Each structure stands twice: as C-alpha cells, then as structure tokens.
Amino acid sequence: MDKPTLLIVSVGELGTNVLEAAARSGLFSRIVIAGRNAAKARARANGALIGAGLEGHYPTIVGEQLDVDNPSFVKDIKAINPDFVFTTATLMPWWQVDQSSAPKLPFGGYVSLHLAVMKTFRDRLAEADLDAIWIGASYPDVVNPILCRTGFGPLCGIGNVQEPIPKLLSGLSNRLQVPTDEISVRLVAQHAFEYPVLSDGASADLPPYLLHAEANGNDVTELAREILLEPFPFTFDLFFNRVTASAAIQAFDSFVIPEATAVHLPAPNGLVGGYPVTVQNNEIKLDLHPAWSEADAIDTNLRSLPCEGIEAIEADGSVTFTEVTQAAFAKLVGKPIERVTIHTAAEQAQEILKAL
Structure with a gap:
C-alpha cells in the first residue's frame, strides 16, 4: 500500500517542527510544506530533507507557494492532491502575543486571531472539494467547533488533551513499576x-475534567490524580512547538495504520475540547469510560471554557466572552467586546493586532 501525501500549510514555527517530525516518521511518501513565501517553504523543505536523510529517511519533501488569497489557490492545492491537510495558521502566534507589552486578554479573547484566517482557508478548501483529511491546529478546542458549526471544518485538532497523557503514563509506570503498555488512561479535558x-505545581482547583486510569485491569485513578498535581517543571516557549509536533505525529499515525487505534484528540468531529477516541478508516469515535455519558463528557469541556475567558459557544458558532474578558478588552482596545462571530472575526482581529 502506498504511503500518503501530507500537506503542511504553514512555514511558521509549528509547521516547521511538524515538517521535521513528519520527515522522520516513516508515515508519508511525500510531504509538501507550503505558504505565501515560496523561497522560505523550499528552504524549510530542504532543511528537513537533509536532516531526515542523515537519519535514514528519504520521503519526497518539497516546498511550494500556496496563497489562500490567490485566485489560483484551488488549482494549486488540487495539483498537490494531498491525503492529509495540516493547518496551523494564525494572524499572530501565542509566543508573539506573550512578548507584547499591551494589556493581556484571557487566552480565549484572542480567538479571532485564529478564526479570521482559518475561516478564509476553510472557504477556499471547501471550493477545492478534496478527498483529504483536514487536521486544524489553530486553537482547535474552540476554532474547530466554530468552523464545524458554520459549515465545513477540520476532522480534529492536535495537542492540548494529548500532552498531559505522557506525564500520567510515565508517573504511573514509575510508581507502580509496570510497563506503560499495561496502563490505560482516559482523559476528557x-x-x-x-x-x-504541566507546571511547577498544580492547584487542586483544576479546570473541569474527567479521568480514569487502569493498570493491569486495576483502577488506579486516584493515584493518577495525585500524579497530575505533582510538580512538573515545563517551559512554554518556542521549544514547546516540538512537543506539539509529536502530538501531530501521534494523530497522523492513528489515521495511517489500518487497525483501530486508541488515542486522545482535541475537537474530534467538531466537539469542544479533547476526548479519548478510537480512529479507524478515517473515522473518529469517542472512547469514553463506561461510567461517563457522552453528554457528561461534552458538558465537562463546555464548563472549562470560562477558564479561558469564553462564556459559551452558541449553536451558530458565535462566541460570548466572560465579563472578565470583556473588561480586559476595554483595557486593550478601549471598549468592552461582548462576542465574536465568524463574520466579525476579521474586523475584531485587526482591532487586537493594532492594539498589540
């Protein structure tokens, strides 16, 4: 069976890290990294080719120009003919926002920076009508549900709920002296x-979540909760993109292998937040613990939204901000902002960028 083609639509930090990881993964026969700057895309492709080759991996790796605002976009992406489309576009990445001296918003207040560009990409990708799996990595827990509620959206995201799982598996393995493959963890978060x-010390007052852990069939959930709260020094800087790239490879792998694969993914099928799932034949199904209903799992993640400054995501995809976020907007842009929709995201994003 031929290996698939991966298209990475980004030449930024995360896109480049995903390129480097994918080039060494053995999952793809062809990898295309694409963006508005063709020269930068080709340089990133050549860097990955050399690095992967030194480690014994030689997929075809190319850099291409792909501009969502160019009339040729649909023709260009059809010519690439990818099996997977991976996007991580934003008008300003989180690490640049952090560097700004402007008054800060809660994380969810910046949703328009991601949504504005992803809406444009979504509309053009829908025109292309590709038979490809779209994985969206731009604040997927929130952006992907908005896209799915307003039309075509990504099948899932990457990162987020995936990233605490190794802490739990490693911690349980060390404490119980059993191999990690004899431990199962289910997390809704x-x-x-x-x-x-993933910090020096977690408060017991965590955002809402559901957790179940077993080791050799024995319930070890309470020990897993203890491990969650253990200090875990961790730096959220540019290096964190390498961690998220590993989450992307885990997601890609679950789609590429033919067997049903248990994994955690954010925004599966457009749901808010992350869940344990199984992936097979390009389909994602929730893999919840039997004690959890689907409604309870979904509600858990909805109740977590205010922790990031979002009160609710409505059925039409509009976002209502918490009072805290509205007050923060007043400090940043000079007026309180109550909500954002897919139609107002571009204008709101420009207000935020100007203030930053």
Whole structure:
C-alpha cells in the first residue's frame, strides 16, 4: 500500500517542527510544506530533507507557494492532491502575543486571531472539494467547533488533551513499576487543563475534567490524580512547538495504520475540547469510560471554557466572552467586546493586532 501525501500549510514555527517530525516518521511518501513565501517553504523543505536523510529517511519533501488569497489557490492545492491537510495558521502566534507589552486578554479573547484566517482557508478548501483529511491546529478546542458549526471544518485538532497523557503514563509506570503498555488512561479535558498540570505545581482547583486510569485491569485513578498535581517543571516557549509536533505525529499515525487505534484528540468531529477516541478508516469515535455519558463528557469541556475567558459557544458558532474578558478588552482596545462571530472575526482581529 502506498504511503500518503501530507500537506503542511504553514512555514511558521509549528509547521516547521511538524515538517521535521513528519520527515522522520516513516508515515508519508511525500510531504509538501507550503505558504505565501515560496523561497522560505523550499528552504524549510530542504532543511528537513537533509536532516531526515542523515537519519535514514528519504520521503519526497518539497516546498511550494500556496496563497489562500490567490485566485489560483484551488488549482494549486488540487495539483498537490494531498491525503492529509495540516493547518496551523494564525494572524499572530501565542509566543508573539506573550512578548507584547499591551494589556493581556484571557487566552480565549484572542480567538479571532485564529478564526479570521482559518475561516478564509476553510472557504477556499471547501471550493477545492478534496478527498483529504483536514487536521486544524489553530486553537482547535474552540476554532474547530466554530468552523464545524458554520459549515465545513477540520476532522480534529492536535495537542492540548494529548500532552498531559505522557506525564500520567510515565508517573504511573514509575510508581507502580509496570510497563506503560499495561496502563490505560482516559482523559476528557479542554485546552486550559494542560497548563496547570504541566507546571511547577498544580492547584487542586483544576479546570473541569474527567479521568480514569487502569493498570493491569486495576483502577488506579486516584493515584493518577495525585500524579497530575505533582510538580512538573515545563517551559512554554518556542521549544514547546516540538512537543506539539509529536502530538501531530501521534494523530497522523492513528489515521495511517489500518487497525483501530486508541488515542486522545482535541475537537474530534467538531466537539469542544479533547476526548479519548478510537480512529479507524478515517473515522473518529469517542472512547469514553463506561461510567461517563457522552453528554457528561461534552458538558465537562463546555464548563472549562470560562477558564479561558469564553462564556459559551452558541449553536451558530458565535462566541460570548466572560465579563472578565470583556473588561480586559476595554483595557486593550478601549471598549468592552461582548462576542465574536465568524463574520466579525476579521474586523475584531485587526482591532487586537493594532492594539498589540
């Protein structure tokens, strides 16, 4: 069976890290990294080719120009003919926002920076009507549900709920002296959850989550909760993109292998937040613990949204901000902002960028 083609639509930090990881993964026969700057894309492709080759991997790796605002976009992406489309576009990445001296918003207040560009990409990708799996990595716990509620959206995201799992597996393995492959963990959690548990010390007052852990069939959930709260020094800087790239490879792998694969993914099928799932034949199904209903799992992640400054995501995809976020907007842009929709995201994003 031929290996698939991966298209990475980004020449930024995360896109480049995913390129480097994918080039060494053995999962793809062809990898295309594409963006508005063709020269930068080709240089990134050549860097990955050399590095992967030194480690014994030689997929075809090329850099291409792909501009969502160019009339040729649909023709260009059809010519690439990818099996996977991976996007991580934003008008300003989180690490640049952090460097700004402007008054800060809660994380969810910046949703328009991601949504504005992803909406444009979504509309053009829908025109292309590709038979490809779209994985969206731009604040997927929130952006992907908005896209799915307003039309075509990514099948899932990457990162977030995936990233605390190794802490749990490693910690349980060390404490119980059993191999990690004899331990199973199921976690329902939204984006806000990973930051306090991957830190010097987590508060017992974590964002809402559901957790179940077993070792050789024995319930070890309470020990897993203890491990979640253990100090875990962790730096959220540019190097963190390498961690997220590993989450992308885990996601890609679950789609590429033919067997049903248990994994955690954010925004599966457009749901808010992250869940344990099984992936097979390009389909994602929730893999919840029997004690959890689907409604309870979804509600858990919805109740986590205020931790990032979002009160609710409505059925039409509009976002209502918490009072705290509205007050923060007043300090940043000079007026309180109550909500954002897919139609107002571009204008709101420009207000935020100007203030930053």
